[in-house]
Amino acid sequence: DIQLTQSPSPLSASVGDTVTITCRASQSISTYLNWYQQRPGQAPRLLIYATSSLHSGVPPKFSGSGSGTDFTLTIHSLQPEDFATYYCQQSYDQPRTFGQGTRVDLK
Amino acid sequence: QVQLQESGPRLVKPSETLSLTCTVSGGSITNYYWSWIRQSAGGGLEWIGRVYPSGSTNYNPSLKSRVAMSIDTSKRQFSLRLSSVTAADTAVYYCVRDEVTSANFFDYWGQGNMVTVSS
Numbered sequence: 001d002i003q004l005t006q007s008p009s010p011l012s013a014s015v016g017d018t019v020t021i022t023c024r025a026s027q028s029i030s031t032y033l034n035w036y037q038q039r040p041g042q043a044p045r046l047l048i049y050a051t052s053s054l055h056s057g058v059p060p061k062f063s064g065s066g067s068g069t070d071f072t073l074t075i076h077s078l079q080p081e082d083f084a085t086y087y088c089q090q091s092y093d094q095p096r097t098f099g100q101g102t103r104v105d106l107k
Numbered sequence: 108q109v110q111l112q113e114s115g116p117r118l119v120k121p122s123e124t125l126s127l128t129c130t131v132s133g134g135s136i137t138n139y140y141w142s143w144i145r146q147s148a149g150g151g152l153e154w155i156g157r158v159y160p161s162g163s164t165n166y167n168p169s170l171k172s173r174v175a176m177s178i179d180t181s182k183r184q185f186s187l188r189l190s191s192v193t194a195a196d197t198a199v200y201y202c203v204r205d206e207v208t209s210a211n212f213f214d215y216w217g218q219g220n221m222v223t224v225s226s
Contacts, residue, residue: 032210036213043201043219044213044216045216046212046213046214049212049214050209050210055212089213091210091212094165095167098152100150101151
């Protein structure tokens with residue numbers, strides 16, 4: 001299975017900050033990398049697919065980049081609703097796997 | 108708007124079979140894969156497997172010996188059966204739409220069904 005390792009975890013930030021979360025794959029996955037946001041008590045929500053494509057309805061404050069084994073999710077101008085847990089997920093190979101999650105909490 | 112809703116028991120006894128059904132409303136059921144994903148109390152997300160409208164399936168090898176998925180497009184439902192459950196199977200179970208065009212991602216999720224395995 002392809003392992004995904006996220007860092008940092010957790011990530012402490014303030015309202016208005018710009019933060020970057022990293023996801024590293026155990027082997028090259030081209031650009032088959034997706035990002036999800038999960039708020040407490042809710043199901044995960046797709047933010048970005050194929051490394052950098054914004055899912056419908058997701059504000060452009062979220063952006064993704066990378067290829068091969070190293071990927072990043074950047075969140076600009078953090079707002080209270082952005083304090084949540086973020087997961088990366090690879091769709092390069094079966095079985096689909098997720099990172100362990102990065103909780104973004106209030107500093 | 109696509110909506111998914113899980114249904115099934117919240118408590119299952121050890122060694123028994125966990126059965127969940129997902130009902131899909133809105134959108135097409137015939138042009139997508141449909142997956143089950145679970146999340147343990149520690150937060151980790153685990154893909155269990157997926158079913159296509161044709162009935163073809165893909166399962167996570169870690170669970171393959173205990174998993175069966177099926178689909179009934181006329182009822183707009185797909186189902187999960189997980190046999191010989193133990194406490195390690197206690198989790199929130201999500202049904203999810205699995206988009207498989209040029210990219211592949213999970214774009215619509217049910218609200219989740221918390222299943223506890225306990226006697």
